[in-house]
Amino acid sequence: MNLVAQTIVDGLVLGGIYALAAVGFSLIFGVLHVINLSHGVLVLIGAYLALVFSQTLHVDPLLTIPLVMVVLFAIGYVYQRFLIQYTVGRTPLGSMLLTFGVALMLQNVMIWLFSPDMKNITPTYAFASFHLAGLAFDAVRVSALVASLVLLCCLAFLLKFSALGRVIRATAQQTLAARLCGVNVRHVYALTFAVSAAFAGAAGIVIGIILPFSPADEALWTLNAFVVVVLGGVGSPAGALLGGLLLGIANTLTAQYVGPAFPNVTMFLLLVLLLLVRPNGLLGNAFSASR
Amino acid sequence: MRRASLPAVVVVLACVIVLAAGPLVLPPFYVRVGQLMLYSAGLALAWTILGGFAGYASFGHAAFIGVGAFAAGLVELQLSGLPPALQLAIGLVAGALACAVLSAAVAYPILRLRGTFFAIAMLGVSHVCAELNNNIDFFQGSLGLNFPPVAPVSVEPETFFYELYLAAGLVVLTIAWWIQRSRFGAGLLSIREDEDTARMLGVPTERYKRMAFVVSAVLTGLLGVIYAHSLGYITTDSVYRDDTNLDLIVYSMLGGMGTLFGPVVGAFVLVFVIQVVLARLLDFHLFATGLLLVIIVLAAPGGILGLVRDFWARRRRDAAMPAE
Numbered sequence: 001m002n003l004v005a006q007t008i009v010d011g012l013v014l015g016g017i018y019a020l021a022a023v024g025f026s027l028i029f030g031v032l033h034v035i036n037l038s039h040g041v042l043v044l045i046g047a048y049l050a051l052v053f054s055q056t057l058h059v060d061p062l063l064t065i066p067l068v069m070v071v072l073f074a075i076g077y078v079y080q081r082f083l084i085q086y087t088v089g090r091t092p093l094g095s096m097l098l099t100f101g102v103a104l105m106l107q108n109v110m111i112w113l114f115s116p117d118m119k120n121i122t123p124t125y126a127f128a129s130f131h132l133a134g135l136a137f138d139a140v141r142v143s144a145l146v147a148s149l150v151l152l153c154c155l156a157f158l159l160k161f162s163a164l165g166r167v168i169r170a171t172a173q174q175t176l177a178a179r180l181c182g183v184n185v186r187h188v189y190a191l192t193f194a195v196s197a198a199f200a201g202a203a204g205i206v207i208g209i210i211l212p213f214s215p216a217d218e219a220l221w222t223l224n225a226f227v228v229v230v231l232g233g234v235g236s237p238a239g240a241l242l243g244g245l246l247l248g249i250a251n252t253l254t255a256q257y258v259g260p261a262f263p264n265v266t267m268f269l270l271l272v273l274l275l276l277v278r279p280n281g282l283l284g285n286a287f288s289a290s291r
Numbered sequence: 292m293r294r295a296s297l298p299a300v301v302v303v304l305a306c307v308i309v310l311a312a313g314p315l316v317l318p319p320f321y322v323r324v325g326q327l328m329l330y331s332a333g334l335a336l337a338w339t340i341l342g343g344f345a346g347y348a349s350f351g352h353a354a355f356i357g358v359g360a361f362a363a364g365l366v367e368l369q370l371s372g373l374p375p376a377l378q379l380a381i382g383l384v385a386g387a388l389a390c391a392v393l394s395a396a397v398a399y400p401i402l403r404l405r406g407t408f409f410a411i412a413m414l415g416v417s418h419v420c421a422e423l424n425n426n427i428d429f430f431q432g433s434l435g436l437n438f439p440p441v442a443p444v445s446v447e448p449e450t451f452f453y454e455l456y457l458a459a460g461l462v463v464l465t466i467a468w469w470i471q472r473s474r475f476g477a478g479l480l481s482i483r484e485d486e487d488t489a490r491m492l493g494v495p496t497e498r499y500k501r502m503a504f505v506v507s508a509v510l511t512g513l514l515g516v517i518y519a520h521s522l523g524y525i526t527t528d529s530v531y532r533d534d535t536n537l538d539l540i541v542y543s544m545l546g547g548m549g550t551l552f553g554p555v556v557g558a559f560v561l562v563f564v565i566q567v568v569l570a571r572l573l574d575f576h577l578f579a580t581g582l583l584l585v586i587i588v589l590a591a592p593g594g595i596l597g598l599v600r601d602f603w604a605r606r607r608r609d610a611a612m613p614a615e
Contacts, residue, residue, distance in 0.1 A: 035407050086589055092407050093348055094588050097544055100537070101584025108577035219533070226411055261426045268415030275408055276400050 006135050007256045008249055013141045015248025016241070017210070020148035021203035021221055022228035023155060023240040024196030030235025031172040031192045032080075032088055034095040038103035039225050040218035042197050045106070046072060046204025047213050048114055051121050061121045061209050062147055068205060069198040076197025080190040088189065103218055110215040121208040144206045151202050156237040158195070168192050172235065227271050233283035242282055246270075303464075310457055314450040322449045328562045329456035330518060334535070335542035335554030336463045337510035340470060341503045342540070343549040346483030347402070350536050351413030352511050354420040357530040358393050359386030359512025360519035361424060364436035375441040382438075383516050390512030391505055393420075398501045405486070414536060421531035432527035438520045452521040459517055463510050464555070470506070471551055479503055483549065545587055547596030556595050 025039045046068050053064040083102065087095040128139035159165035170178040171188045179185050207213060207221075224247065232243025247267065254266040274282075310329070314322045334352070342348040363382030370378055397416055404412050424432035442451035470476045478499045481489035490496045519525045538561070543549075546557025561583075569579050591598050 083585070083589075090592065093540065093544065093548075094592060096407070096410075097541065097584050098588040101581040101588070104577045104581030104584070106581075108575070108581065111577075112574070223414075230408070230411075259426070261422065265419050265422050268419050271415055272400065272412050275404055275412060 002135075003256070007252050009135055009137075011249035011252035012245055013145045013248070014252060015245035016145040016148040017203070017206055017244070018224055018228050018247050019232075019237075019241040019244025020151055020199065020206060022225035022232075022244055023152060023237050024199040024203075025222075025225035026229045026232075026235055026237075026240045027155075027168075027196045027199075028193060029229060031168060032084070032189055033092070034084060034088060035092060035099070035226070036084075036196075037096055037100040037222055038106065038218075039099075039196075039200055040221035040223075041103045041106045041110075042072060042076070042200035043204040043207065043221045044110065044213060044215065044218050045075070046201030047121070047208035048110065048119075048204075049201065050205040050208055051119060054121060061123055061205055062143065065147070065151075065202050065205055068201045072201035073194045073198040076194035077190045079197070080193035081186070084193065085186060085189065103222070107215050107218055114215065116215055118212040118214045119208075120212040121205070123209055138210075140210055144210050147206050148203070151199065152237045152241055155195075155199060159237070164191065164195075168195075227267055230271055231274055231282060233280060236283060239283040246282075307457070307461060311454065314447075314453050319447075319449055322453055324563065324566045326449065326453045326456055326521065327566060328559050329453065329460050330514060331538065331542065331558035331562050332555045333456060333460040333463045333514045334511060334539055335546075335558040336460070336467050336551075337507050337514065338539040339543055339549070339551075339554045340467055340479075340510070341507040343543055343554065344471065344476060344479040344483065345500060345503050346549075347405075347500065347504070348410050348540055349413040349507075350410040350540065351415070351417030352507075352539050353531050353533070353535040354413070354417035355390045355394065355508045355511040356515030356518065356535065357417075357424060357527070358420060359390050359515035360525055360530045361430055361432065361436065362386050362389030362512075363516040364438055364519060364525065365430070367439060368436070371439070375439050378439055379441045379516075379520060382520070383513055386512045386516035387509045390508045394505045394508030395501070398504045402497070402500045402504060414533075417531060417533075417536060421527050424531070425527040435524055435526040436519075437524050438522070440523065441520050448521075452517070455517055455521075456514075459514055463514075464551075466506070466510065467551060470503075475499060475502065541584065541587075543594070545594055547594030550594075550596050553594050553596045560595065 021043055024042070025036055028034055028036045028039075049068045049071060050061050050064045053059075053067055054061040057064070079102070083098065084095060087098050123140065123143075125139045125143075130137055130139065157165075159169060167178070167183055167188050168191070170181070171183055171185055171192075175185060178188075204213075228240055228243035228247055230243070231246050232241070233239030247270075250266050250270055251263045254263045258266070310325075313325055317325065334356075338349065338352055363386040366385040367378050367382045370381060373381075401409065401412050401416065421432075424430045426432070428434075440448070442448040470479070478489070478494045478496070481492075481494050482496050482500060486496055515530060519530065522529060542557035542561060543554045544557070545553075545561055546555065547553030564583070565576075565580065569576055572579065587594070593600070
């Protein structure tokens with residue numbers, strides 16, 4: 001009983017982080033209809049930037065989140081405006097291949113800069129843990145989870161209540177109508193991409209403090225993001241959270257009760273099953289209301 | 292069914308004869324590069340029956356390479372006394388059967404998905420097959436499987452497999468050609484252009500998609516069996532490769548999506564560039580491949596054949612309307 005509860009709690013903690021890592025991917029998919037295969041690279045750039053910043057500035061890695069998000073916001077804006085914009089509205093394969101090519105290039109650059117070895121960010125409270133109701137919690141994992149949830153809430157508020165969020169939602173629902181109302185669609189696309197890159201970077205920091213990472217991990221995080229989005233639904237932080245939690249629980253339960261080598265099998269079986277039963281994810285497409 | 296144009300047949304046959312004579316003059320390194328080029332071209336053609344003609348771009352065809360190879364290997368393990376040529380033949384049949392069964396089983400659920408979702412679900416199929424193969428002891432995926440040497444003693448193994456790949460590639464090309472010119476091929480094309488309209492107009496889309504999927508899978512599996520023999524020893528990692536999954540799409544993109552000869556051109560060019568031009572730049576390998584992808588997408592969305600076609604169209608237009 002205790003083991004079951006502990007496994008589920010571990011899965012939920014992991015799931016919160018998956019959700020944060022996927023939410024940017026989900027936003028781009030929902031608004032630009034682009035599968036961003038370089039999402040995992042953006043996540044890793046966030047992790048490496050946090051490593052560099054926290055070492056040079058001697059601060060807690062979680063405090064570097066605003067700085068890293070600003071840097072990735074800029075990178076995302078430029079990346080969308082000068083590369084991805086050319087494939088928006090064409091075949092999905094074009095943008096997939098373009099972002100995959102960029103992912104390969106950036107992965108190679110990261111190998112040159114940081115070596116292909118595993119790295120990790122170690123905060124001062126790395127080995128602290130506490131017990132609650134008979135279950136063990138790592139301080140690191142809990143702070144990572146809290147950071148994820150806070151950031152997801154921020155994004156949800158941004159999309160729901162700010163002017164930028166309104167424009168993003170309008171563009172996603174009816175691009176033409178938004179344009180007729182005076183929305184600069186290219187600019188909004190680039191801003192959306194920038195926001196999503198910033199959240200990918202923040203996710204990278206959170207991942208960096210709980211798991212070791214290396215440049216080769218980018219494909220894993222892209223794939224995870226895709227699965228989370230398909231499970232939960234496109235475009236909304238709530239969908240990403242639901243999908244992430246599901247994936248996290250499925251992963252830890254499989255690793256515990258079926259075998260440590262099988263999480264991918266259950267992950268993809270779950271994915272294919274869900275695609276067949278609910279092709280739009282559990283919460284549906286957040287932007288498709290007026291389509 | 293339309294008839295094949297005579298000049299095209301002659302050109303293809305001439306190319307095949309030149310290619311077949313290749314090992315006589317080329318040094319061994321280039322024979323091996325040639326092997327890889329022919330193998331990739333065969334795979335690209337098998338992929339394009341589904342991905343190019345019907346527009347269902349699969350991101351997981353390595354599943355069929357692996358399943359074909361392992362099915363053949365496990366069957367041949369039981370037949371160690373037989374002559375090698377017979378073993379290869381039985382292995383090919385076993386691999387084709389396994390792929391046919393797997394693809395027919397997977398086709399029903401997975402072909403209901405479209406576009407990106409189909410592509411990624413196929414990636415899932417490939418990963419699930421690989422992990423099951425690796426983790427269930429019966430399949431010997433992590434231990435590895437040995438294949439009997441099938442090349443006759445009088446022929447160099449490199450030359451033998453080169454010619455075998457050429458023959459297999461020619462078989463796939465003929466089948467793809469035949470499909471493209473048949474009623475079936477026209478049906479696949481209508482699925483690519485507008486599946487719902489095609490169904491409304493009475494094209495049996497479900498059956499056509501499933502047939503294309505199975506044909507594509509079986510041909511991929513046959514090439515996988517030959518590939519496994521040319522390696523001599525395989526593990527899960529050497530046949531279920533994600534770079535194969537990706538390369539199959541890239542070949543078609545580079546050559547020209549949906550055309551018959553585009554995938555062949557794309558496979559030849561990309562394999563040559565990676566194996567010969569970039570072979571000495573191992574550190575830049577990922578970067579250069581990525582850059583190539585970006586350039587293809589931005590500069591030549593129609594692939595090499597698309598560029599050639601545009602060039603001819605412009606020539607013809609200029610000839611028709613001379614400048615002032």
